[in-house]
Amino acid sequence: MEKEYRRIGFAEPFVFRAENSVTGSRLRTTLGSKSGLTVSVDKGKYRKGQLLDTFENHLLKAGRVLLTVDGTLLLLNLTTASVIEQKAVSDWRFAGDLGVGALADELSSLTRLRAFMPVGKAAFRVDCGSLLDDEKKTLARLRMVRLRRGKRMLSFGVTVPLRGYGRGHRCLERILRDCKARKNNTTLDLYQTLGISRPQYTAKPKMTFAATTDARRAARSIIAAFIAVARENIPGITADIDSEFLHDYRVSLRKIRSLLSLFQGVFSPAETRELKALFSAMMAPTGTLRDLDVCLLGREEYLAMVPATSKEGVEQLFAFLERERARALKKVVRALNRSGADRELKALAKRFRSGKKLTAGPAATLPAQEYGSRLILKRYRRICTLAAAIDRTTADEKVHELRINCKKLRYLIEFFAPFYPQMDIGRLLKSLKRLQDNLGRFNDCSVQRQFLRTIVEEKMAAFAAHEVEVSEAIGALTAMLNRRQLKERRQVEKNFARFDSIEVRALFLKLFSTQKGEK
Amino acid sequence: MKILACYSNKGGVGKTASSVNLAYACATSGMKTLLCDLDPQAASGFYFRVKPSKKLKEATFFKSRKKLLGAIRASDFENLDLLPANMSFKDFDIFLDRMKKSSSRLKNALKVARSDYDFLILDCPPNISMLSENVFRTADRIIVPVIPTTLSVRTLEQLCLFFTENNFSRKKLLPFFSMVQMSKKLHKETMQILRGQYDMLTPSVPFSTDVERMGVNRAPVAAYAPRSVAAEAYRAVWEEIVARL
Numbered sequence: 001m002e003k004e005y006r007r008i009g010f011a012e013p014f015v016f017r018a019e020n021s022v023t024g025s026r027l028r029t030t031l032g033s034k035s036g037l038t039v040s041v042d043k044g045k046y047r048k049g050q051l052l053d054t055f056e057n058h059l060l061k062a063g064r065v066l067l068t069v070d071g072t073l074l075l076l077n078l079t080t081a082s083v084i085e086q087k088a089v090s091d092w093r094f095a096g097d098l099g100v101g102a103l104a105d106e107l108s109s110l111t112r113l114r115a116f117m118p119v120g121k122a123a124f125r126v127d128c129g130s131l132l133d134d135e136k137k138t139l140a141r142l143r144m145v146r147l148r149r150g151k152r153m154l155s156f157g158v159t160v161p162l163r164g165y166g167r168g169h170r171c172l173e174r175i176l177r178d179c180k181a182r183k184n185n186t187t188l189d190l191y192q193t194l195g196i197s198r199p200q201y202t203a204k205p206k207m208t209f210a211a212t213t214d215a216r217r218a219a220r221s222i223i224a225a226f227i228a229v230a231r232e233n234i235p236g237i238t239a240d241i242d243s244e245f246l247h248d249y250r251v252s253l254r255k256i257r258s259l260l261s262l263f264q265g266v267f268s269p270a271e272t273r274e275l276k277a278l279f280s281a282m283m284a285p286t287g288t289l290r291d292l293d294v295c296l297l298g299r300e301e302y303l304a305m306v307p308a309t310s311k312e313g314v315e316q317l318f319a320f321l322e323r324e325r326a327r328a329l330k331k332v333v334r335a336l337n338r339s340g341a342d343r344e345l346k347a348l349a350k351r352f353r354s355g356k357k358l359t360a361g362p363a364a365t366l367p368a369q370e371y372g373s374r375l376i377l378k379r380y381r382r383i384c385t386l387a388a389a390i391d392r393t394t395a396d397e398k399v400h401e402l403r404i405n406c407k408k409l410r411y412l413i414e415f416f417a418p419f420y421p422q423m424d425i426g427r428l429l430k431s432l433k434r435l436q437d438n439l440g441r442f443n444d445c446s447v448q449r450q451f452l453r454t455i456v457e458e459k460m461a462a463f464a465a466h467e468v469e470v471s472e473a474i475g476a477l478t479a480m481l482n483r484r485q486l487k488e489r490r491q492v493e494k495n496f497a498r499f500d501s502i503e504v505r506a507l508f509l510k511l512f513s514t515q516k517g518e519k
Numbered sequence: 520m521k522i523l524a525c526y527s528n529k530g531g532v533g534k535t536a537s538s539v540n541l542a543y544a545c546a547t548s549g550m551k552t553l554l555c556d557l558d559p560q561a562a563s564g565f566y567f568r569v570k571p572s573k574k575l576k577e578a579t580f581f582k583s584r585k586k587l588l589g590a591i592r593a594s595d596f597e598n599l600d601l602l603p604a605n606m607s608f609k610d611f612d613i614f615l616d617r618m619k620k621s622s623s624r625l626k627n628a629l630k631v632a633r634s635d636y637d638f639l640i641l642d643c644p645p646n647i648s649m650l651s652e653n654v655f656r657t658a659d660r661i662i663v664p665v666i667p668t669t670l671s672v673r674t675l676e677q678l679c680l681f682f683t684e685n686n687f688s689r690k691k692l693l694p695f696f697s698m699v700q701m702s703k704k705l706h707k708e709t710m711q712i713l714r715g716q717y718d719m720l721t722p723s724v725p726f727s728t729d730v731e732r733m734g735v736n737r738a739p740v741a742a743y744a745p746r747s748v749a750a751e752a753y754r755a756v757w758e759e760i761v762a763r764l
Binding site for chain 2: 133135136137138162163164165
């Protein structure tokens with residue numbers, strides 16, 4: 001009963017954008033003097049600053065604008081026209097560098113891994129307004145963020161309805177619309193409108209081949225798309241902006257390699273082998289750097305995992321890992337430059353785009369969707385067989401095999417996703433993701449334990465005076481990782497059972513079954 | 520949701536000023552607050568520039584949850600809403616008298632606001648009636664402004680007696696000194712005597728032109744004179760009320 005009444009007296013805010021047309025005097029003129037109402041707008045002062053965003057434009061996608069103005073960071077929310085401020089830390093790049101604060105929290109919720117880098121210069125101001133009645137009572141409020149870059153300008157605003165004043169709010173919305181404010185559906189064109197060119201990067205490009213395209217052309221198209229992703233990341237790796245560049249570079253190459261093994265028969269066996277070796281060789285020099293990145297990203301977690309007595313040792317260990325990383329980075333940059341990775345990838349992209357220098361295998365002419373469906377179902381069945389055999393006594397290798405197969409299934413579903421209803425694919429991926437996350441955490445523990453073991457066996461000489469503390473810290477970390485891995489291991493069965501539900505099984509069959517009566 | 524009533528059976532003791540300023544103190548402490556004006560003079564609404572409700576006429580206050588919610592108006596201050604009164608509130612006793620379960624009608628009517636607010640503050644008219652009995656039953660605490668003069672003291676005695684005779688818990692009563700003029704010997708002496716006899720709140724609110732100017736500024740004291748003695752006093756009274764809840 002109460003729920004039914006809850007929204008009485010509340011209106012929906014009008015989230016709008018306008019170019020240069022919404023000003024106090026314009027609003028007053030539009031309102032006129034007959035109504036007895038007045039509009040007052042407090043104009044803010046323009047503040048010049050540097051716009052920041054990540055390579056993937058996390059802020060823009062979230063409808064936020066981040067500016068640094070005289071050592072202060074200002075985060076503008078374009079949907080609520082609100083601003084939060086926080087003092088910037090010198091040389092900060094990541095949300096985590098900013099310490100405690102509402103702004104740091106918001107940035108952290110968007111991304112903890114991506115660096116915030118300069119995008120361009122802009123000025124902004126915040127205007128606040130009210131619609132008042134004849135007794136100067138506020139009937140509705142208005143907030144507006146105005147952004148300016150040279151002669152280019154745009155405003156984002158929002159009305160703030162007040163309880164019980166729906167009519168006043170409607171009046172304010174009407175005069176705003178009369179001043180050419182329009183409902184704001186997107187903020188994605190903000191940089192473009194301000195004349196700032198930004199990369200439209202995505203690590204998951206949408207596939208653009210038709211269902212009836214032959215499998216070979218589909219494979220070429222997917223590979224070309226991921227080569228483009230890999231290439232986009234190379235400058236970020238060499239400039240060492242953040243660890244995600246290398247991660248995305250490796251993932252895109254891994255996807256290509258996976259595709260080459262999954263799409264058996266699309267290219268000739270000899271060519272498949274040659275291409276796989278080529279992409280593996282491109283990934284190989286980056287492995288150590290990625291392992292170090294993963295380890296260093298877990299720094300806070302590691303520190304929290306060990307007793308206070310081991311913290312000094314962990315700090316020493318991380319200082320060593322930082323030095324190792326610097327060395328590994330140099331090697332990667334050298335390898336990328338020496339081998340001319342970008343040039344090589346460019347040539348490969350050309351080869352896949354034209355397809356002339358690629359020999360066709362026996363499955364080359366199969367229709368892409370039919371071929372994809374068959375591969376997905378086959379992989380799904382393989383996973384079910386593998387998982388069914390897993391219990392508490394199964395060797396870890398089998399769990400790793402399950403993880404690899406889940407990854408392959410995920411890639412396949414993503415490659416062919418455009419051919420199936422988005423909602424169904426979303427449901428499948430969601431159920432698969434939980435299992436994959438579990439398996440991923442299990443694997444991370446395993447990799448990190450191995451990593452620590454290598455340090456103990458080969459690198460202890462690097463710690464000289466701190467050998468005892470570091471050994472103790474590694475011991476504590478290994479014990480914690482072991483415990484965590486066992487915990488993850490125990491959850492695999494449960495998470496698979498969740499993935500293996502009747503609904504998911506039925507959905508797999510419904511979407512990917514290519515023959516009548518196939519079960 | 521806690522319900523606090525600002526009540527005295529004597530007029531002119533500063534009930535409305537107290538309701539408005541305590542509601543403001545409550546809202547500025549971060550609590551979602553609804554000030555419910557039960558006085559047909561609608562002075563609380565006047566202080567917040569909110570016009571009297573047009574649709575909440577006659578018995579609809581007690582009968583229509585939808586209309587009661589629809590009559591709530593946001594003030595110009597964050598976390599603070601108002602349920603304005605109108606002249607038909609003067610007949611509340613007649614409506615209550617005609618209704619079944621008349622003694623719990625107010626409690627039932629106000630239940631509808633409990634999910635929206637942390638505190639509900641009732642600005643009550645000065646009489647002992649069916650409505651005030653409803654208030655005594657509904658409120659968790661009854662804040663009683665007392666001017667340290669003979670008539671006010673008499674009124675407090677009458678109220679305490681009424682509570683005892685009608686089996687209302689006297690623990691609900693939170694009297695405090697209002698409009699105090701320490702330059703007056705009578706005020707000083709009366710305060711001393713009453714503190715010995717009743718559990719008065721420690722802070723007291725002085726007689727102040729800042730409070731009188733509320734009618735001109737049409738806002739709570741702390742909104743236009745935040746550092747004034749009166750604003751500080753209301754804040755202190757509010758803090759002690761919260762401590763006693």
